[in-house]
Amino acid sequence: MATPAFRFEAAPELPGADRVSKYGFGAVRQLVHRLWDVTIEGVEHIPANGPAIIAPNHLSFCDSVFVPAALPRRVWAIGKGEYMDDWKTKHLFPAMGMIPVDRSGGDAAKAALDTAASVLDGGRLFMIYPEGTRSRSEFLHKGRTGASRLAARTSSPIIPVGHKGTLEVQPPDQFTMSTRLHVQVNFGEPMYIEDFGDPNDPRIHRTFTDAVMFRISELSGQTYVDTYAAKDDSPGFVSSLEDERQARPPISVPTGRPTAPKISSPKARTPKPVAPKGQTLADNVIDLRSDVISS
Amino acid sequence: MNLASIIDRHDGDRIALIDGELRLSYGELRQRVDAVRARLHEAGVGIDDPLAILAGNEINFAVTMLAGLGLGARIVPVRPSSPLPELERKLASVRPKLLCLGEAGAWIAESNVEIGIPTMDLGVQVESGPPPAVVDRDPDDLAFLMLTSGVASDAKVAMLSHGNLAWAQDAILHRGELGLQADDISLGVLPFSHIFGLNLVLLATLKVGGAVVLQRRFDENESLRLIKEFGISTLAGAPPMWQRWSQADGPDDAMASVRHASSGAAALPLAVFEAVRDRFGIEVAEGYGLTETSPIVTWSRGIKVKPTSVGKVIEGAQVVLVEPDGTPVDVGDTGEVVVRSPGVFKGYLDSPGLTDAVLTDDGWFWTGDVGVFDDDGYLYLVDRIKDVVIVSGFNVYPSEVEGVLMQHPLVRGAVVVGEEDLDTGETVVAHVLGEVDSSELHEYARANLSRYKCPTSYRFVDELPVAPTGKLIRRELRS
Numbered sequence: 001m002a003t004p005a006f007r008f009e010a011a012p013e014l015p016g017a018d019r020v021s022k023y024g025f026g027a028v029r030q031l032v033h034r035l036w037d038v039t040i041e042g043v044e045h046i047p048a049n050g051p052a053i054i055a056p057n058h059l060s061f062c063d064s065v066f067v068p069a070a071l072p073r074r075v076w077a078i079g080k081g082e083y084m085d086d087w088k089t090k091h092l093f094p095a096m097g098m099i100p101v102d103r104s105g106g107d108a109a110k111a112a113l114d115t116a117a118s119v120l121d122g123g124r125l126f127m128i129y130p131e132g133t134r135s136r137s138e139f140l141h142k143g144r145t146g147a148s149r150l151a152a153r154t155s156s157p158i159i160p161v162g163h164k165g166t167l168e169v170q171p172p173d174q175f176t177m178s179t180r181l182h183v184q185v186n187f188g189e190p191m192y193i194e195d196f197g198d199p200n201d202p203r204i205h206r207t208f209t210d211a212v213m214f215r216i217s218e219l220s221g222q223t224y225v226d227t228y229a230a231k232d233d234s235p236g237f238v239s240s241l242e243d244e245r246q247a248r249p250p251i252s253v254p255t256g257r258p259t260a261p262k263i264s265s266p267k268a269r270t271p272k273p274v275a276p277k278g279q280t281l282a283d284n285v286i287d288l289r290s291d292v293i294s295s
Numbered sequence: 296m297n298l299a300s301i302i303d304r305h306d307g308d309r310i311a312l313i314d315g316e317l318r319l320s321y322g323e324l325r326q327r328v329d330a331v332r333a334r335l336h337e338a339g340v341g342i343d344d345p346l347a348i349l350a351g352n353e354i355n356f357a358v359t360m361l362a363g364l365g366l367g368a369r370i371v372p373v374r375p376s377s378p379l380p381e382l383e384r385k386l387a388s389v390r391p392k393l394l395c396l397g398e399a400g401a402w403i404a405e406s407n408v409e410i411g412i413p414t415m416d417l418g419v420q421v422e423s424g425p426p427p428a429v430v431d432r433d434p435d436d437l438a439f440l441m442l443t444s445g446v447a448s449d450a451k452v453a454m455l456s457h458g459n460l461a462w463a464q465d466a467i468l469h470r471g472e473l474g475l476q477a478d479d480i481s482l483g484v485l486p487f488s489h490i491f492g493l494n495l496v497l498l499a500t501l502k503v504g505g506a507v508v509l510q511r512r513f514d515e516n517e518s519l520r521l522i523k524e525f526g527i528s529t530l531a532g533a534p535p536m537w538q539r540w541s542q543a544d545g546p547d548d549a550m551a552s553v554r555h556a557s558s559g560a561a562a563l564p565l566a567v568f569e570a571v572r573d574r575f576g577i578e579v580a581e582g583y584g585l586t587e588t589s590p591i592v593t594w595s596r597g598i599k600v601k602p603t604s605v606g607k608v609i610e611g612a613q614v615v616l617v618e619p620d621g622t623p624v625d626v627g628d629t630g631e632v633v634v635r636s637p638g639v640f641k642g643y644l645d646s647p648g649l650t651d652a653v654l655t656d657d658g659w660f661w662t663g664d665v666g667v668f669d670d671d672g673y674l675y676l677v678d679r680i681k682d683v684v685i686v687s688g689f690n691v692y693p694s695e696v697e698g699v700l701m702q703h704p705l706v707r708g709a710v711v712v713g714e715e716d717l718d719t720g721e722t723v724v725a726h727v728l729g730e731v732d733s734s735e736l737h738e739y740a741r742a743n744l745s746r747y748k749c750p751t752s753y754r755f756v757d758e759l760p761v762a763p764t765g766k767l768i769r770r771e772l773r774s
Contacts, residue, residue: 144625144628145625145627145628149627196745201603201675202627202667202668202669202670202673202675203629203667203675203677205627205628205667206628206629206667206677207695210689210690210745211745213689214689214745214746214747215745217687223687223688224687224688224689225688226685226688226689226690227618227619228618240618240620250621250622250623251615251617251621251622251623251633251655251659252621252655252656252657252659253619253620253621253655253661254651254652254653254654254655254659254661255651255655256648256649256650256651256652256653257651257652257653257661
């Protein structure tokens with residue numbers, strides 16, 4: 001399909017304001033829509049102006065390519081500061097809207113939140129993965145409450161996003177992206193925190209976050225599990241729901257407490273298509289192995 | 296140490312207890328306690344014996360409790376309004392050496408029921424010999440066996456030590472103007488068979504040398520009269536009491552003497568908080584605790600009251616909100632309230648399995664309550680974990696759904712429970728009190744709740760199970 005209409009939105013105060021970024025970003029967008037069969041639903045839910053938090057599910061490294069490329073406006077997100085040390089990424093990632101935040105400092109979370117708030121206060125789109133990290137189990141995991149706080153702080157709506165197909169484009173063990181596959185990106189209606197209760201009540205953030213995750217699960221078709229995504233998870237397997245925990249939790253758990261039920265693999269899981277040979281992107285084009293800093 | 300000694304140091308002329316026309320000084324209280332201690336001793340009550348007291352908020356309850364503690368016995372306060380089968384079941388679980396009957400428990404003696412336990416009528420004066428000395432107890436020695444409300448299958452008896460209760464008393468005393476003072480006068484209307492009324496009203500006030508005005512049966516108009524007549528300064532109640540006080544007959548300055556107003560045992564509805572504030576000009580400070588924590592964990596005394604928050608963690612207690620695996624939640628997120636404090640109990644009587652399910656070896660008590668802290672460290676409670684309904688993996692807190700349904704003008708009450716569902720695991724079912732059409736109510740729910748939280752079925756009922764403390768008893772509606 002043709003590349004959908006897009007407004008670049010220069011933002012001099014944010015990274016990627018230079019001419020290189022503009023053309024770089026445009027080229028990536030063009031490339032995405034030529035190399036993949038991307039279907040976009042609900043794009044009318046993205047406001048033409050003003051701030052909004054884009055909250056997608058997170059399955060593959062390449063989500064950070066497909067979701068921005070499906071949006072009609074430019075979007076910013078936070079990424080690791082280390083990308084700025086590597087010549088391969090130091091120009092490309094900021095051009096894609098990544099704002100580097102140094103994660104080594106003690107106040108990294110606050111710095112990330114402040115940066116995100118400044119993007120939204122400037123009336124722009126900001127993308128954050130509510131699951132905090134990639135879902136290695138392929139289930140939709142419990143959302144972190146950072147997006148909700150950001151929504152309360154900046155009076156921005158959250159736009160839930162559910163996509164399918166990116167895992168096949170770039171499975172976790174694959175360095176490159178397989179082309180010619182179908183990727184579906186579904187945008188939901190904007191969700192406003194005030195509709196879910198008093199934004200000053202601290203209980204609102206879990207309520208609102210769960211409501212967003214529910215909508216994402218409808219849009220992505222994923223089964224929801226009420227535990228955070230973890231690095232030890234694997235397809236169909238949620239490590240935190242296993243009896244034998246490797247790491248001892250900081251607060252001891254009563255010995256007689258019943259353990260959470262194990263989650264079985266969803267029945268409808270589709271097998272991963274094998275990428276046709278010779279149809280992968282060059283190594284240095286897009287390698288967004290960036291777990292965006294979690295909220 | 297011994298909790299029985301809390302009344303020893305106060306001036307003998309100071310008033311300790313007021314019951315109707317009777318004003319009992321600390322000196323007289325000590326004499327009465329000595330006499331009953333002698334009598335209990337002659338009846339064979341000794342160290343570690345369970346001693347049940349079936350009495351209302353009457354002087355003889357306080358006297359018998361202090362006398363029994365002095366002998367090293369384990370006091371079992373029994374709610375006098377318990378129906379007989381429940382009473383028999385509960386007594387069977389603690390096997391008391393003796394059952395003491397106050398005025399509110401006299402019906403047992405009069406009804407000739409055979410309960411298989413020796414009884415002592417506290418209304419009868421008996422000459423006894425000199426009292427034995429108060430025995431010294433270790434802080435870990437048990438002082439109370441508290442019968443928690445519960446149906447036969449989950450009735451639990453919480454074991455609380457002398458040290459547990461003493462810590463909780465001290466936690467609300469000895470903090471300058473923030474704490475209870477010797478010139479405080481408390482209204483003893485919360486039942487003494489419940490840990491809130493027992494430890495934070497009766498025992499704490501006696502420990503500091505204040506006075507307790509006893510109100511045996513709750514009547515909101517009578518409360519207002521007592522508060523005004525005696526200049527009550529410390530008023531603790533459960534939410535239904537506050538609700539009825541806010542509408543009671545009496546002058547609007549009836550609570551002018553109240554320096555500290557507190558609520559606990561269940562969530563205080565915002566409407567009640569506002570009604571009390573608007574009428575009497577006082578802000579009810581909510582606290583939080585459980586029988587298993589003696590009970591205090593958080594309180595709002597002496598700090599800015601934030602409506603619907605249960606206040607801040609009291610000094611000496613630790614509270615962490617955790618995920619089911621014990622990992623602390625992210626800052627600002629909800630999690631199970633886990634408490635460690637010197638007030639945390641010693642376990643459930645004869646129930647190591649139940650104890651192991653809530654108490655860890657290093658002293659963390661898993662409360663089963665879900666809560667969240669705000670940025671200022673105030674705790675807000677969400678619901679009980681066991682009441683959470685899980686729909687397609689998503690948590691539905693019944694209190695949230697109930698709160699929305701209750702906002703419908705035609706709904707007078709609502710209790711939400713989960714029921715098994717083949718597709719979603721569980722589904723939300725609402726029991727509703729009110730003359731409203733179910734489709735209209737469903738529209739209303741859809742407009743105000745995420746789809747997975749909306750009840751899939753509405754059952755209209757004539758009454759809802761509510762405990763005297765104001766807690767909804769959801770388990771009675773689970774099928």
